[in-house]
Amino acid sequence: MRENNKGVSWARFLEIFYDKYFPQCARDRKVSEFMELKQNNMAVAEHEAKFTELARFAPHVVDTDYKKARDFEGGLRDDILEKVNVLKLETDIEVLDQAIILEANIARQAKPTTDWKGGALPTLTFTGKELPPEGSDHSKPLYISVECKEKWIPVVLVDTGSAINVCPSRMAYVIGLKLADFAPTTQVIRGYDNTSREVMGTVRIKTQVSPV
Structure with a gap:
């Protein structure tokens, strides 16, 4: 055969x-x-x-x-x-x-997390006064202010639908992060124009959040 x-x-x-x-x-x-x-x-x-x-x-x-x-x-x-x-x-x-x-x-x-001292991970909530006239149906970007590593960042975009949270390299340097703080990653980020962006690595940082 x-x-x-x-x-x-x-x-x-x-x-x-x-x-x-x-x-x-x-x-x-x-x-x-x-x-x-x-x-x-x-x-x-x-x-x-x-x-x-x-x-x-x-x-x-x-x-x-x-x-x-x-x-x-x-x-x-x-x-x-x-x-x-x-x-x-x-x-x-x-x-x-x-x-x-x-x-x-x-x-x-x-999955509920126990990392937060209160037991469950805290959530962001807003009163009617804090929302725009359109109410909760609005499509405007949501910004909050964040304290991170004793640095105050006045405007941070919140997007709960994102697969990842991106920290620009300039902001990383401002809050005192060094290259050694980042773990290596093979992840590739692409913009809406399909161009790729270089990724420094991944990092976990504690933040304190309050409304803008």
């Missing part, structure tokens, strides 16, 4: 294999399953494994990095998808990396 099939490409081998051992009707069911694949209650890693397993039955759907990234991204859970798709990532590997980070962040936020 090997002598008779010398020079056969891998794609041709799979075609022969599927024709013999995998009826067309079974392959069609796998294609349909792939097209309808959603993460639902699966972990991101489980979803990726299922995606990879089924993608081989629909190579025409994922024959470029871009198409593969969009298909994988589209199957993610809504709370992860809404934060990943704004990054406009070009490969499924980049989407996978960011989705795993987001999944961990979401799980961490949902």
Whole structure:
């Protein structure tokens, strides 16, 4: 058998294999399953494994990095998808990396923490007088003032929908952070114009918050 099939490409081998051992009707069911694949209650890693397993039955759907990234991204859970798709990532590997980070962040936020002396993590609340005339339905940016490392930062943008909190390097130097304070990271930050930004590293700092 090997002598008779010398020079056969891998794609041709799979075609022969599927024709013999995998009826067309079974392959069609796998294609349909792939097209309808959603993460639902699966972990991101489980979803990726299922995606990879089924993608081989629909190579025409994922024959470029871009198409593969969009298909994988589209199957993610809504709370992860809404934060990943704004990054406009070009490969499924980049989407996978960011989705795993987001999944961990979401799980961490949902779990009560005991780091704060009061037991649960404090939340930000506002009275009607502190809100603009539109009330809670407004779409204006929210700013607070923060005390950090005995430095007062008067205007800090709050975005509870962000996957990460970004501290500009200039501000890091102002509050006294040094390069040695940052832990190495392979994370890549992309702007809305899809340009990448260099990341110094990650750091945890204690802050005291009050309204602007």
